[in-house]
Amino acid sequence: MQNKKTLTAMLIAVSIFMLLAILSSAVLNNGLLAVISYTLGIIVAVMIVVMSMKDADKLYAPDIKTIGKRFRWYHKGGFRFQKAYKLWLEWKLGDCLRLWQEMLESGSFRNQEQGILEFFIARCYQLMGYAPNSIRYFEPAIEHGIDNDAIRIFYARALTSVGDFDGAVEQYGVLEERSCEESCLYTDIGRVYLKKGDGEKALGYFKLSMERFQNYAFALSGCAIAYLMLKNMPESERYVQLAILNHLDSPEDFYEYYEEVKKATFINSESQQ
């Protein structure tokens, strides 16, 4: 049940109906009233169970593949997890991180449940911009059995942002072996090589992504930056235009990054001369 108040109200209703049933049969000696109260009580009790199951499915829908059937209200820590998850959906990362950490530190969760908590803590840190902290939680989460394509991608991205490019490539390698269907896989690998300064390899992955019709506009923008690194300005500019014409998401961010790389590339080449 998403709302603890609703559940409390329903439990009170059940208790009242049951009390009424006992009272009417024992004191008032009214069999019909007892039967009706008892039946109503049971109906509300059944509703609690059905509603809580459906509500939890609805609440966890974005992460249902990770959470599965765990952390329902009748499970240990179910209410706290749901509270934290609601904060997560509201993008209150600090608050949900605190709750999840308290749950993890309580030490009352094992294996997959612990893994789920670690996964969400890692995601909170990652979204807050603390990649090194997130890595500390991604690793045990995978060890505790939360090993799907999404977690590997997030983990690889965290490794990329701390500069562990080989580690990131290794994670992407695992995904390639699994024939992962995430559309961002090859553009992500390309991005690792861009950060590594290997324009040639980055270009290869961006083109592979385009050939597979995956993340097309982003791959075009990646090609533009890779060509820039390879100092092929005409091709780079052509790809910038194509990326824009293919409705690249947030072109402002792309322009900013493009200008940064452009400056860095030409400063480097000037200093080398």
Place this chain on the structure above:
Amino acid sequence: MKKTGIILCISYFLIGLLFSVCMFYEMYIQYDRIIGYIDILAVSYFFFFSASLLYFIPMLYKRFCPEIIYKENEKLLNGCFSNGSRASLLFADGYSYWHDENYVMAINIFEKVSLCSISERELAALNFFIGHCYEMTDYPEKSLRHYEKALSMGVNSADLIRRLIRMLIICGNFERAKQLLDYYDTPDIDESLKRSFNWNYAMYYLALGETEAALEYLEKEPEYPSSSRVGRLLWSRIYALLSLNRGEEAAEIKDRLISAYKMDENKTNERFSALCRTWRVTVIEEEANAE
């Protein structure tokens, strides 16, 4: 679901039967001995009766009124998922989420439906709905896969073709997009499909960088202020005009975006000047600086 229903039905029947036997026994044979049991049986009887009602009323509604639930997509579904099977009840659940635009939840349920044994026609329609959910949650690649399956299985609605072509363009599969555009662009084309083709042609030529042809189609596209597509339409016109070095016209559209559609002035100007730099349209920048 089905198992729960059967258990409820059998329990309801057995307890009812027992209840009747006891009543008969009470009335005609030994009144005193079984009075306590009758109370318990009555309670159980009411419980199972209520539980059965709770369980069966929505199920009966889904079973006998599919035409009401699927009214909006009558043509597409055309009698699919209305046989009362587990798959059709599950599909009805997913459909209600889809209808409420809760696409994430709808995908979860539709994927469960796809694991059930359903007819080819049902699977085709299901693929369309899964594709649509993925499209709305911004997964064009997954959406494309399901739309293609739906088309190959015989779904031939204008809506599917329009969406499929759009996904093909977003994913960069221009060859297949052109193939479909040419195939369906005939004189006896469906009216709704014809209208959507302007947009699809515009996006197709724009993505390929053939901006002159794209602009021709973009100008045919009506500019409905309430449409969610209006921002994309105007920016597309700006891209096309800038690439054709028609900076003044592009600047006019940009101003309209700010004045009529209340776009953030700073961000719009910033983006516009970056676009001008991309296509080396310097005249506009000079004018803006002079202002």
